[in-house]
Amino acid sequence: MILLRPTPSQHPYMSVDDSAIIHAVPPVGSQHPNYQSGKNYVLGETAYSPVTHFEYESLQNNNQGNNPDDRANHSDKWLRLGAGNIHRLFDRRTGQLCSHSGEISVTLRPGAIVDAIALFGMEASQLSITVTDPIEGEVYSMAQNLVAPLSQSGMWHWLFEPVRRTKKILITGLPAYGTAEVTIRLTAPNDSTVKCGEIVPGRATVIGDGEWDFTIGGDDYSVMEFDSFGVSEYAPGGYNDYLDIDARLPTHSAEAIKELFASVRGQPIVLAGEDTGRYGTLVYGLCQQPRIKLRNSKFSKMNIEMRGLS
Structure with missing residues (x-):
């Protein structure tokens, strides 16, 4: 299980400072x-x-x-x-999408170590990330196809159902360069519209092993009302992800993990129920302070509840 702490920002509303955005498509404004x-x-x-x-x-x-x-x-x-438009990538919510024809690209100079990046609300065909150090040049590059392969969707879905795409992802293992520039690029063919709800750069910490029997879901804030004749009025509302998960951790690290969660209380974080955030366990939102049970001197257990931000 991984906790991603976003890079610190002095901006009161955005998760990155104005000075950290070096280049952007669409442009700032x-x-x-x-x-x-x-x-x-x-x-x-x-x-x-x-x-x-x-x-x-x-x-x-x-x-x-x-x-x-x-x-x-x-x-x-x-x-x-x-x-x-471009600041919808950093407005600490996943429901409002940045959109642009053909590509969305942003180059950040966070001024701090970034070893992981999470993206939410993606509607694109390919994701690429490049890390460039001012002295050593390009030190990291990756590209990932966001279209689900045939092995995951099945022949019937591949032929007759809408194309399945990865909507959210956690990328870890970026080299720890404190002065590097990080370029995140989402693309789609034929100038199709590319969308993304949030980009979260930061530092990742392994906090334990998530146990099966976790709960995923969401909260729907749509409203439906009926008058005295049974006629309905419907107003679509927001939707927030929800995650409730138990984890096992070494007892000797319990205090450090407790302090880690205390340091990010009241702040949006990213939590992946397992290393890649598969099975709907990747959530960007607010976390209730976990309760850690010290079972014995070898291992302990904790419960974490996350509510997403939209």
């Missing part, structure tokens, strides 16, 4: 014009904040001088639509 404090916005007019990288829609006419980033005072005047 938005299709909406930048917010101007002196402009009088009308109902439905949109604006983009280059400070927080969020897009907004005006909820009233005569909307002037009301900074949309000031949510404490002006949340009733602006609707937050979400992050700008």
